[in-house]
Amino acid sequence: MEKPTLPKGTRDFGPAQMAKRQFIFNTIRSVFQKYGFQPLETPAMENLSTLTGKYGDEGDQLLFKILNSGDFLKDANQENLTTGNWKLVTGDISEKGLRYDLTVPFARYVVMNRHEITFPFKRYQIQPVWRADRPQKGRYREFYQCDADVVGTDSLICEAEIILMIKEVFKGLGIQNYTIKINHRAILSGLAELCKGGNETSLFVAIDKLDKIGEEKVKEELRSRGFADANLTEVFEILNFKGTTAEKIEFITQKFANSEAGKKGISDLTQVLQLLKDFNTTEEHVEFDIALARGLSYYTGCIFEVKINNVAIGSVSGGGRYDNLTGVFDPNDKKSGVGFSFGVDRLYDAMEELKLFPQEAQISSKVLIAHFDAESKKYGLGVLQQLRVQGIASEIYPDAVKIQKQLEYANKKLIPFVIVIGSEEVKSGMLAIKNMKTGEQQKLSVEEVINLIK
RNA sequence: GUGGGUAUAGCUCAGUUGGUUAGAGCAUCAGAUUGUGAUUCUGAGGGUCGUGGGUUCGAGCCCCAUUACUCACCCCA
Numbered sequence: 172m173e174k175p176t177l178p179k180g181t182r183d184f185g186p187a188q189m190a191k192r193q194f195i196f197n198t199i200r201s202v203f204q205k206y207g208f209q210p211l212e213t214p215a216m217e218n219l220s221t222l223t224g225k226y227g228d229e230g231d232q233l234l235f236k237i238l239n240s241g242d243f244l245k246d247a248n249q250e251n252l253t254t255g256n257w258k259l260v261t262g263d264i265s266e267k268g269l270r271y272d273l274t275v276p277f278a279r280y281v282v283m284n285r286h287e288i289t290f291p292f293k294r295y296q297i298q299p300v301w302r303a304d305r306p307q308k309g310r311y312r313e314f315y316q317c318d319a320d321v322v323g324t325d326s327l328i329c330e331a332e333i334i335l336m337i338k339e340v341f342k343g344l345g346i347q348n349y350t351i352k353i354n355h356r357a358i359l360s361g362l363a364e365l366c367k368g369g370n371e372t373s374l375f376v377a378i379d380k381l382d383k384i385g386e387e388k389v390k391e392e393l394r395s396r397g398f399a400d401a402n403l404t405e406v407f408e409i410l411n412f413k414g415t416t417a418e419k420i421e422f423i424t425q426k427f428a429n430s431e432a433g434k435k436g437i438s439d440l441t442q443v444l445q446l447l448k449d450f451n452t453t454e455e456h457v458e459f460d461i462a463l464a465r466g467l468s469y470y471t472g473c474i475f476e477v478k479i480n481n482v483a484i485g486s487v488s489g490g491g492r493y494d495n496l497t498g499v500f501d502p503n504d505k506k507s508g509v510g511f512s513f514g515v516d517r518l519y520d521a522m523e524e525l526k527l528f529p530q531e532a533q534i535s536s537k538v539l540i541a542h543f544d545a546e547s548k549k550y551g552l553g554v555l556q557q558l559r560v561q562g563i564a565s566e567i568y569p570d571a572v573k574i575q576k577q578l579e580y581a582n583k584k585l586i587p588f589v590i591v592i593g594s595e596e597v598k599s600g601m602l603a604i605k606n607m608k609t610g611e612q613q614k615l616s617v618e619e620v621i622n623l624i625k
Numbered sequence: 626g627u628g629g630g631u632a633u634a635g636c637u638c639a640g641u642u643g644g645u646u647a648g649a650g651c652a653u654c655a656g657a658u659u660g661u662g663a664u665u666c667u668g669a670g671g672g673u674c675g676u677g678g679g680u681u682c683g684a685g686c687c688c689c690a691u692u693a694c695u696c697a698c699c700c701c702a
Contacts, residue, residue: 176693229700232626272702300702305626307696316702376700465701486702514702543660578662593660607662 180305180312187533188519194532195515195522196297198343199317202336203295208319211294213276215301219268225275225469225499233302235312236265269301273318274469274496274510281322282500290323290506309484309517320510322497327439329509330473330492331446334457337477337488340513341456345527348480349487351456354463355440355473356491358423361433362409362461365426366402374398374406375464381410382462409461416444416459423461439473469493475511482521488513530585537624538565539586541577543593550597554590554617561621581607588624 177183184192216237223231244252247263270276273296281288297317306312319336321329337351362378363371373396377389386407393403405426412422420437427433440459447454465474472492479487490511498505522528540555542548551567558565568577574591581589591603591612604620605612615623 179694227700233700302701304700306694307698310701314702484702489702512702517702541661573659574661575658576662580662582662589662591661595660603660605661610661610663612661 178312180310182311182313186535190533190535191522191528192515192519194528195344195518196315196317199340199513199515200295200297202339202343203317203319205339206293206319206332206336208293208295211277211280211296212298213270213273213280213296215269215299216267217270217276217279219262219266221279221500222268222271222275226271230271233304234271235269235301235303236261237267237269239264239266270298271302272300273298273316273512274320274493277318277320277322277510278496278508279500281506282497282504285504288323291321291326292323293319293321295319309520311516315515317513317515318510319512320508322506322508325492325494325507327442327473328446330439330443331450333475333490333509333511334443334447335450335452337475337511338452338456344518344522345529346479346518346522346525349456350458350478350480352458352460352463352476352478353440353443353473354460355436356471357432357436357439358427358461359436359464361423361427361430361436362406364430364432365405365409366398368402369393369396369398378406378410378462379464386411412461416454416457419459419461443473465489465491469496469499471495472509479521479525482524484517484521484524486514487517487521534585534587536564536566536584536586538563538588538590539577539581539584540565540567540590540592541574541581542568542571542591543574545571547592547594547597551590551592554592554602557617558621558624561625563621563624578605578607590620 219234219236222234226233239246243264247260251259251263277294277296281292295318297315299313299315301313303312304310319333334351334353341347341349359375360371363374366374374393377392377396380392381389390400390403390407394400409423409426412419414422420441423433424437427437444454444457447457463474463476465476470491471494474491475489476486477488488511490509492507492509494507495505496508538558540551542551548567548571555565555567568580578589580586587607589605589607591605593603596602599614601614601616602620603612604615604623
């Protein structure tokens with residue numbers, strides 16, 4: 172018989188992992204809801220026409236496509252088949268694909284439902300997405316994103332609130348050493364204006380790697396992409412400027428004196444920082460990083476990225492403002508949106524590495540009822556029901572087996588208390604309750620047991 | 626898409642210049658213990674060494690192919 176396996180880059184999540192994952196999901200969800208976001212779910216699959224062209228050529232390559240049902244060759248163009256033009260054949264035999272992120276399906280939803288939606292619309296969405304790239308550390312083909320976006324307002328309060336939410340989620344998860352990097356697309360544009368010639372995107376992609384590969388490697392890459400060293404002097408002067416956020420802003424304000432884009436970026440950023448003060452929060456964990464660029468082509472305003480320090484995993488959260496997302500589906504409907512996303516799978520890996528999962532989050536039942544014989548098992552059912560009425564998660568060992576085995580079961584399931592029932596307990600009504608951590612055992616009435624555990 | 630690495634028990638891994646019957650820890654099961662787990666002691670089960678071919682008197686080890694996994698690059702959560 173052939174051994175069953177999983178598709179590359181996908182995982183099962185057993186009870187132990189699910190307990191930890193749900194701890195993350197619950198933390199994020201409760202923060203989203205506290206900030207007034209409402210839930211949304213969209214289908215796992217979208218029409219390919221909805222997805223293609225939104226993520227650039229690279230992104231189109233990484234889309235999982237779904238083969239048409241039935242005789243999918245029926246409608247395929249014979250010429251495409253014989254010439255072996257796979258890209259054209261793909262379009263003939265596949266019209267659906269798995270979602271690549273949550274932002275594009277959200278934009279589609281907004282355009283389709285704009286008459287029912289009250290703007291500004293704040294939605295959160297926690298669902299898996301799929302990417303057909305080669306898996307590696309911290310990178311899967313199926314992974315969950317937790318998105319929160321606001322569409323229909325260009326207020327910078329949204330940007331400030333994103334920072335607040337990130338801080339609150341990380342506090343809830345117990346992650347302390349992290350950095351929220353912030354930048355602005357217009358500041359990047361200002362930077363591009365300072366070096367004449369060369370492709371803007373190539374510049375952003377290259378400088379984004381600055382802290383990873385260093386100045387020399389970045390310059391090397393830029394040279395290979397047609398940038399002249401002489402034109403890069405001022406760019407690197409800015410990128411290498413060290414100082415506080417306020418000092419950085421002052422420095423680039425002089426540099427961007429003649430740049431409309433640069434001035435707009437600085438103004439937005441300054442306002443966001445001021446709003447943080449108005450919210451009575453500090454700039455702790457927030458870092459203005461002029462080299463931060465994000466790949467997705469639709470960001471137009473502030474951009475964010477969150478990294479957990481001392482953990483070798485990519486960013487665990489990112490986002491930004493896009494002025495033109497709905498415009499992709501309807502050119503007459505250009506709504507401004509801003510949003511961000513947590514990568515649960517990377518948060519999980521990072522928290523595992525940092526040993527941040529609290530053990531309480533892994534407890535399922537609080538009590539197990541163990542029994543010595545049929546009569547005590549029967550008696551235990553009544554006790555079990557009383558516990559459950561009190562809202563205590565509890566279970567009884569269903570089979571008649573040795574007490575050893577029942578205690579082992581509790582031990583493995585991390586159940587903290589075991590009520591042992593035998594003929595003595597049935598007779599007296601006093602229950603033997605054992606604390607599995609300390610090993611202590613005492614005789615208590617049902618009411619006393621409930622008070623102890625609750 | 627490009628380039629490395631790995632593949633031996635359910636899991637994590639040893640395995641000498643190629644040499645008889647392939648080992649350990651953990652896990653599982655049984656017992657020490659007929660009203661007590663995690664700790665301790667004793668014992669047991671479990672492997673066509675990823676797959677296919679080649680070299681050799683002889684291959685877990687060397688060579689070729691293939692598949693899976695994994696790490697890095699591109700890009701990204």
